[in-house]
Amino acid sequence: MAAKIPEFCGFSCPYSDFPPPDSAGLCRTMAAVYCKKLKALVDKNAPCAWRRKTGQGPSSKEGP
Numbered sequence: 297m298a299a300k301i302p303e304f305c306g307f308s309c310p311y312s313d314f315p316p317p318d319s320a321g322l323c324r325t326m327a328a329v330y331c332k333k334l335k336a337l338v339d340k341n342a343p344c345a346w347r348r349k350t351g352q353g354p355s356s357k358e359g360p
Contacts, residue, residue, distance in 0.1 A: 299311070301344060301346065301347060301352075302344065303343065303344055303347070304341055304342065304343060304344060305329050305331065305338045305339060305340055305341065305342050305343075305344055305345060306329060306340055306341060307329065307340075309329070309331075309344075311331060311332040311333045311346070312329045312330065312331065312332070313329070313330040313332060314329075314330065315328050315329070315330045315337055316330070327339070327340055328340055331345060331346060333346045334346055334349070
């Protein structure tokens, strides 16, 4: 079974990792997440870049 990819980029995603030390700088506030699927840095807490790229955008949620 494939791992569930959350709607927003963050460390809860099974394909996330910490950015390389050379790109994180001394501050280490972790404003970026390394996406193993895209093999690139993505903005933390932004809508999932992989879902957007593959057309699997945020799930549409109907109102009450």
